[in-house]
Amino acid sequence: MDVSAGSEARGEAWRRIRELAHTPEALGCLRDLAEGAGLTPGIAKALLHLSAEHPTSMRELAAVLRCDNSYVTTVVDGLEARGMVRRRPHPTDRRIKIVELTDAGITLATRMRAAVDRPPASFAALSEEEAATLVGLLRMLSAD
Amino acid sequence: MDVSAGSEARGEAWRRIRELAHTPEALGCLRDLAEGAGLTPGIAKALLHLSAEHPTSMRELAAVLRCDNSYVTTVVDGLEARGMVRRRPHPTDRRIKIVELTDAGITLATRMRAAVDRPPASFAALSEEEAATLVGLLRMLSAD
DNA sequence: TATTGTTATACTCTATAACTATA
DNA sequence: TATAGTTATAGAGTATAACAATA
Numbered sequence: 001m002d003v004s005a006g007s008e009a010r011g012e013a014w015r016r017i018r019e020l021a022h023t024p025e026a027l028g029c030l031r032d033l034a035e036g037a038g039l040t041p042g043i044a045k046a047l048l049h050l051s052a053e054h055p056t057s058m059r060e061l062a063a064v065l066r067c068d069n070s071y072v073t074t075v076v077d078g079l080e081a082r083g084m085v086r087r088r089p090h091p092t093d094r095r096i097k098i099v100e101l102t103d104a105g106i107t108l109a110t111r112m113r114a115a116v117d118r119p120p121a122s123f124a125a126l127s128e129e130e131a132a133t134l135v136g137l138l139r140m141l142s143a144d
Numbered sequence: 145m146d147v148s149a150g151s152e153a154r155g156e157a158w159r160r161i162r163e164l165a166h167t168p169e170a171l172g173c174l175r176d177l178a179e180g181a182g183l184t185p186g187i188a189k190a191l192l193h194l195s196a197e198h199p200t201s202m203r204e205l206a207a208v209l210r211c212d213n214s215y216v217t218t219v220v221d222g223l224e225a226r227g228m229v230r231r232r233p234h235p236t237d238r239r240i241k242i243v244e245l246t247d248a249g250i251t252l253a254t255r256m257r258a259a260v261d262r263p264p265a266s267f268a269a270l271s272e273e274e275a276a277t278l279v280g281l282l283r284m285l286s287a288d
Numbered sequence: 289t290a291t292t293g294t295t296a297t298a299c300t301c302t303a304t305a306a307c308t309a310t311a
Numbered sequence: 312t313a314t315a316g317t318t319a320t321a322g323a324g325t326a327t328a329a330c331a332a333t334a
Contacts, residue, residue, distance in 0.1 A: 009275035014263035016282040021165030023286075042301060058316060068303050073317055075301095095310045095315040119158035122285045131153035134281045137274055138160040141266045142167075186324055202293060212326050217294055219324095239292040239333045 020120070029115045037108050043078045048113060050085065052106050055098045057090070084108060164264070173259045181252055187222045192257060194229065196250050199242045201234070228252060 034044035049064045050056060056064075062072045076099055079085040084105035090096035101109060126134065178188035193208045194200060200208075206216045220243055223229040228249035234240035245253060270278065 007272060007275060009272065009279050010263045010267045010270060011261060013270075013275055013278045013282055014267065015261065016279070016286055017161050018165050019286055019288075020282070021162050040300065059314090067301095069316065070304080070318080071302055077317095090315095093311075093315085097316070117155060117159065119154045120285070123154045123158065125284045126154060126157075126281065128151060128153065130281055130284070131151060131157055133277065134157045135153050135160070137270065137278045137281070138157055138164070140269045140274070141264070142160055142163055144163075184323065203291085211324090213293065214295080214327080215325055234292095237292085237334070241293070 023120055025120045029118075030112055033108070033112050033115055038082060039084075039108075040078065043075055043082070044112065046072075046075045047079060047084060047105065047109050048116065050099060050101050050105070050109055052101050055088075055100055057096050057098055059096070061099060079105070167264055169264045173262075174256055177252070177256050177259055182226060183228075183252075184222065187219055187226070188256065190216075190219045191223060191228060191249065191253050192260065194243060194245050194249070194253055196245050199232075199244055201240045201242055203240070205243060223249070 030044065031041070034041065037044075039047065046061065046065060049061065058072045058076065059069065061076070062069045065072070065075075076085060076087065079099075080087065083102055085099050085101055088098040088100050090098055123131070174188065175185070178185065181188075183191065190205065190209060193205065202216045202220065203213065205220070206213045209216065209219075220229060220231065223243075224231065227246055229243050229245055232242040232244050234242055267275070
């Protein structure tokens with residue numbers, strides 16, 4: 001009896017999950033949006049982690065992007081030069097800078113997030129019941 | 145009635161699939177292997193697309209890596225310098241170069257492929273029957 | 289003339305180290 | 312002294328254009 005995670009079916013499931021996630025559909029749409037707005041991929045990725053509701057310090061942005069602090073400076077410079085964000089001083093700790101979306105930044109970030117979150121067209125092949133079954137199985141595979 | 149691909153359940157399924165695919169587990173293991181062998185990520189990625197059974201031309205490698213021909217030259221230079229591949233002339237068309245794995249390259253490529261193909265540990269939570277159900281649903285979402 | 293691969297070059301992505309200002 | 316951010320710089324990833332060899 002095979003008690004490992006590596007049965008035939010598990011292996012195929014894992015392969016298909018990886019293929020789906022790397023489908024060029026969502027990523028391509030996102031890239032088109034970013035290119036249309038004159039953003040490089042790195043800058044677009046940072047924009048995806050900003051929202052109007054949650055102001056973010058440079059350091060926090062480095063943490064979510066899993067990159068060095070100095071690179072955040074580069075990326076936020078790029079976002080600022082394109083009018084997508086502005087730097088605001090923190091109200092009480094003047095070492096900290098808050099990265100705040102401009103109206104143009106909010107518009108673009110919202111559209112990019114929608115592009116990322118939209119399931120590929122092939123998901124329409126699932127009935128509601130099948131989609132619910134799929135979610136149930138996927139929930140067994142990840143903690144949150 | 146909602147006939148789009150964007151129902152609640154489909155959206156959650158898509159989000160969880162993306163999260164699973166980006167789990168640091170497999171990618172981290174792969175990076176450790178590559179680093180241990182002194183490979184940069186780009187070179188390691190190319191190695192993953194080579195196999196002893198299927199000799200590959202530079203041009204074919206550019207196609208599967210979706211990169212420019214000239215970058216393949218850079219990457220194969222790196223693989224050759226590390227003793228992982230050698231360039232062989234094509235038997236009939238002398239414009240073409242075949243990228244051939246060395247014994248060391250075969251060993252490392254095999255271990256890297258195993259690391260990528262191994263499902264995350266959380267897959268052990270699925271019974272055989274659940275794994276089969278999952279595969280059935282995922283097959284509806286991708287063509288091949 | 290078209291195709292395979294290489295060279296030269298340049299731009300983007302990203303990190304390390306040294307630094308400034310503030311706490 | 313420790314922390315947030317910036318600057319200077321360098322290395323890795325990747326593309327474009329010009330080119331050589333072969334078809």
